[in-house]
Amino acid sequence: MRLTWVWMLTGVALAIASVAFAEIQAKEIEYQQGDSLLQGFMVWPEQTKGKVPGVLVVHEWWGHNEHARFQARRLAQAGYVALALDMYGKGKLATHPADAEAFMKEATKDPAVVAARFNAALDILRKDPRVDGQRIAAIGYCFGGGVVLDMARSGADLRAVATFHGSLGTNTPAQPRKIKAQVLVLNGADDPMNPPEVVERFKKEMAAAKARYEVISYPGAKHAFTNPKADTYGMAALSYNAKVDHQSWAEMLKMFKTALK
Numbered sequence: 089m090r091l092t093w094v095w096m097l098t099g100v101a102l103a104i105a106s107v108a109f110a111e112i113q114a115k116e117i118e119y120q121q122g123d124s125l126l127q128g129f130m131v132w133p134e135q136t137k138g139k140v141p142g143v144l145v146v147h148e149w150w151g152h153n154e155h156a157r158f159q160a161r162r163l164a165q166a167g168y169v170a171l172a173l174d175m176y177g178k179g180k181l182a183t184h185p186a187d188a189e190a191f192m193k194e195a196t197k198d199p200a201v202v203a204a205r206f207n208a209a210l211d212i213l214r215k216d217p218r219v220d221g222q223r224i225a226a227i228g229y230c231f232g233g234g235v236v237l238d239m240a241r242s243g244a245d246l247r248a249v250a251t252f253h254g255s256l257g258t259n260t261p262a263q264p265r266k267i268k269a270q271v272l273v274l275n276g277a278d279d280p281m282n283p284p285e286v287v288e289r290f291k292k293e294m295a296a297a298k299a300r301y302e303v304i305s306y307p308g309a310k311h312a313f314t315n316p317k318a319d320t321y322g323m324a325a326l327s328y329n330a331k332v333d334h335q336s337w338a339e340m341l342k343m344f345k346t347a348l349k
Contacts, residue, residue: 111135112164117171118178121208122201126174128209129157131164132218141223141247141348142213145172146206146232148315149188151181155315159227166341168348169219173209175202175235185323192231199238199260206239223247223348225269227340228254229314233273240269241297248347250274250340252314256282256290262297270347271301274336276309280325304339306332 117128129152133140143163147156152174163170175195182188196202206226214221225248228236233254240249241262246269253276271294275282287303294301306329312318313329314336 112161114161114164117212119208119212121205124205125178126205126208127152127178128174128212129160129172130170130213130216131157131160131172132169132216133164133167136167136218139218139220140167140169141225141344142169142171142216142219142221143344144206144209144213144224144226144236145170146175146226146228146235147172148229148312149192149231150183151176151188151191153181155229155317156232159229159314162337163227166344168344169213169216171209171213171216173206175205175232183321185321202235203239203242206235206244210244225249225344225348227252230312231255234258237271237273240267240271240299242266243268248272248343250343252336252340253279253282253309253311256286258293261293262299264296265298267294267297267299270343271299272340272343273301273303274339275303275305276311276313276329276332277305277307278309279311279313281311302343304336306335308332 111134112131113134114131117130119126145156145159156172160170160172176191180191182191213219224246226236226246227250229252233251236249237251243266248270250272252274309329309332310327312326314333316328318326318328
């Protein structure tokens with residue numbers, strides 16, 4: 089099956105349009121965490137030899153939208169089974185920053201719920217018959233980057249985590265040798281949401297925790313550099329950067345080749 093993905097902005101196709109995904113399959117998933125109905129989007133290579141690694145995708149603060157699903161498709165194209173999960177609840181999508189902030193605050197007010205929703209999706213992915221349950225990674229964007237980092241800090245059984253313009257701060261710094269995952273942070277050097285002092289504090293935290301980590305900062309890149317719709321949200325801190333989008337994706341795939349082998 090060949091799927092063509094096109095994002096439109098005010099009637100104009102973006103440069104990312106017409107990216108073709110060959111030989112992949114996808115399905116919608118509904119699942120529960122407590123009383124909350126959540127939505128997932130699972131994508132996998134049509135043909136695989138044996139079980140393959142699985143990757144969770146955690147969305148930006150806008151919610152489980154097409155940006156997250158696009159990344160899941162890219163992962164399947166690269167040979168992984170990917171599950172774009174839902175941290176807010178089915179149908180909770182935002183296009184205005186105020187709504188996104190409200191959804192994010194509601195979802196994160198109880199850290200136990202954050203972990204439970206992540207783990208609910210992790211359990212689905214790990215049990216999928218196409219997935220090698222011992223080779224699982226997670227990637228996150230913006231808010232989702234903070235989620236995957238916090239799961240790594242908590243000692244989640246993950247081989248690797250990668251964040252794209254992800255939130256780096258935490259109220260619960262990692263304890264020495266608790267992080268099992270290899271950590272890759274892909275950051276915009278001009279991102280006002282992750283200024284240099286925040287990045288340096290994160291590096292010191294990872295070093296103190298004896299984590300295997302790498303931070304790559306891209307000059308000229310702002311927050312949300314992977315999202316082609318970033319420039320439409322009316323926030324000066326956000327801007328899509330096609331070059332950095334592709335470069336950062338390549339860095340993630342390079343890490344996965346060793347961390348998920």
